[in-house]
Amino acid sequence: DSSDMSAVLDYLGTHYAEPNETYFGQAKGKNVVYLHLESMQQFLIDMKLPDSTGVMSEVTPFLNSLYHSNDSYSFSNAFHQTGQGKTSDAELMMDNSLFGLPQGSAFTQIGGDNTFQSAPAILGETGNYTSAVFHGNVGSFWNRDNVYKSFGYDYFFDANSSYTLTDENSVEYGLKDKLFFKDSAQYLEQLPQPFYAKFITVSNHFPFPKDEMNNTFSLDTGDETIDGYFNTVHYADAALAEFFQYMKDAGLYDNTIFVLYGDHFGISSSRNKTLAPLIGKNADTWNQYDDAMMQRIPLIIYDPGSGTGKISDVYGGQIDVLPTVLHLLGVDTASYVQLGQDLLSKNHEELVAFRNGTIVTDKYTILGNNVYSTESGNLIYQTPEVTEAVAAIRSKAETQLAMSDHIINGDLLRFYTPDGFVPVDKSEYSYLNSPA
Numbered sequence: 171d172s173s174d175m176s177a178v179l180d181y182l183g184t185h186y187a188e189p190n191e192t193y194f195g196q197a198k199g200k201n202v203v204y205l206h207l208e209s210m211q212q213f214l215i216d217m218k219l220p221d222s223t224g225v226m227s228e229v230t231p232f233l234n235s236l237y238h239s240n241d242s243y244s245f246s247n248a249f250h251q252t253g254q255g256k257t258s259d260a261e262l263m264m265d266n267s268l269f270g271l272p273q274g275s276a277f278t279q280i281g282g283d284n285t286f287q288s289a290p291a292i293l294g295e296t297g298n299y300t301s302a303v304f305h306g307n308v309g310s311f312w313n314r315d316n317v318y319k320s321f322g323y324d325y326f327f328d329a330n331s332s333y334t335l336t337d338e339n340s341v342e343y344g345l346k347d348k349l350f351f352k353d354s355a356q357y358l359e360q361l362p363q364p365f366y367a368k369f370i371t372v373s374n375h376f377p378f379p380k381d382e383m384n385n386t387f388s389l390d391t392g393d394e395t396i397d398g399y400f401n402t403v404h405y406a407d408a409a410l411a412e413f414f415q416y417m418k419d420a421g422l423y424d425n426t427i428f429v430l431y432g433d434h435f436g437i438s439s440s441r442n443k444t445l446a447p448l449i450g451k452n453a454d455t456w457n458q459y460d461d462a463m464m465q466r467i468p469l470i471i472y473d474p475g476s477g478t479g480k481i482s483d484v485y486g487g488q489i490d491v492l493p494t495v496l497h498l499l500g501v502d503t504a505s506y507v508q509l510g511q512d513l514l515s516k517n518h519e520e521l522v523a524f525r526n527g528t529i530v531t532d533k534y535t536i537l538g539n540n541v542y543s544t545e546s547g548n549l550i551y552q553t554p555e556v557t558e559a560v561a562a563i564r565s566k567a568e569t570q571l572a573m574s575d576h577i578i579n580g581d582l583l584r585f586y587t588p589d590g591f592v593p594v595d596k597s598e599y600s601y602l603n604s605p606a
């Protein structure tokens with residue numbers, strides 16, 4: 171009931187990390203484009219493989235250029251925090267700074283009925299933003315056509331309304347990325363500015379199918395999933411480069427910030443030993459610590475022309491992205507119910523709670539009863555001091571996750587409306603070809 175909500179608000183009062191004044195409002199009024207990078211992992215950044223002529227070449231040349239740009243806030247220690255809800259968990263975190271559930275997908279289980287105070291609504295109300303999602307798959311996947319209304323998305327461009335799917339132009343989960351961006355540009359150009367738009371890519375999805383047209387790297391690891399991954403990643407990277415060109419052609423580029431994030435792992439832990447030699451690691455000594463480190467994802471906030479970018483080695487996760495972005499846009503998050511912390515804040519706490527119980531801080535990686543040094547990967551002998559420090563970290567991580575679960579399971583946001591926020595009325599939203 172509403173008393174549960176006061177416990178949440180008390181917690182948030184102590185957890186909130188205030189904006190860094192150097193960056194606060196730096197991108198105020200700009201369009202926001204989220205690029206959801208299906209199954210992309212951080213080890214891809216700057217990685218090289220021999221191409222078909224044997225020349226070492228970058229797997230993700232375009233992402234690398236953004237990663238190293240002076241106009242980017244890039245994060246080398248950002249982790250995904252998704253659970254069984256995979257893509258939908260990542261979306262939930264990006265739009266709400268709330269975690270997915272311990273089991274299943276919050277999107278499909280309760281998403282449509284709950285009260286949310288999501289980014290599209292916040293920006294719509296505070297900055298007159300128009301919001302839209304672009305996804306070249308059927309809108310009902312992950313219950314999106316339902317959930318997005320509760321989030322306050324004005325438009326949802328999906329396969330039913332906006333893209334024509336054929337066997338040739340699509341893969342299992344929808345339109346191939348290059349075609350997806352090409353077809354989307356016409357709709358994006360017509361959105362009133364400023365806009366908050368999200369593009370959910372799909373080509374780089376398991377099982378990373380072979381495509382003779384996009385066969386840059388001929389690998390032979392003995393695992394077709396791994397061999398295929400680098401080619402579908404390379405294709406997705408090239409698609410991003412084309413999208414940025416569309417943005418330039420449409421004159422939208424300079425007035426937009428781009429948030430690029432990997433949603434979750436593409437290569438499962440069971441395959442990591444096979445992958446290890448390709449990324450310069452030793453398969454024989456590979457262990458659960460290494461698996462945890464593989465959960466890093468690319469996270470780049472690219473603000474063209476800003477010149478104030480940096481590569482930050484701060485430890486954080488997907489839960490932290492929304493407060494970071496809102497602060498860049500000059501929207502203080504103090505009154506909103508967001509479980510993450512601004513990654514650019516001086517008070518950001520370097521603690522990453524995974525949905526499977528793993529916890530990573532800049533110092534410790536906690537896996538069940540084992541504690542590793544995050545820096546060296548060595549097991550740490552648990553002196554009383556270490557035990558005490560680890561207990562405190564565990565308690566913080568458990569609290570953060572529990573608060574989020576209370577909010578979602580108890581639909582607690584219906585008991586609290588941030589100052590000046592007008593609750594979203596789901597019935598005011600309908601998308602072409604989606605059920606009312």
Ligand code: GP9
Nearest residue numbers: 255256257258307311343
């Ligand atoms: C489906 C796509 C894939 O539309 O977003 O979702 P995932 O399987 O990665 O959760």
Ligand code: MN
Nearest residue numbers: 208209257433
């Ligand atoms: Mn996904």
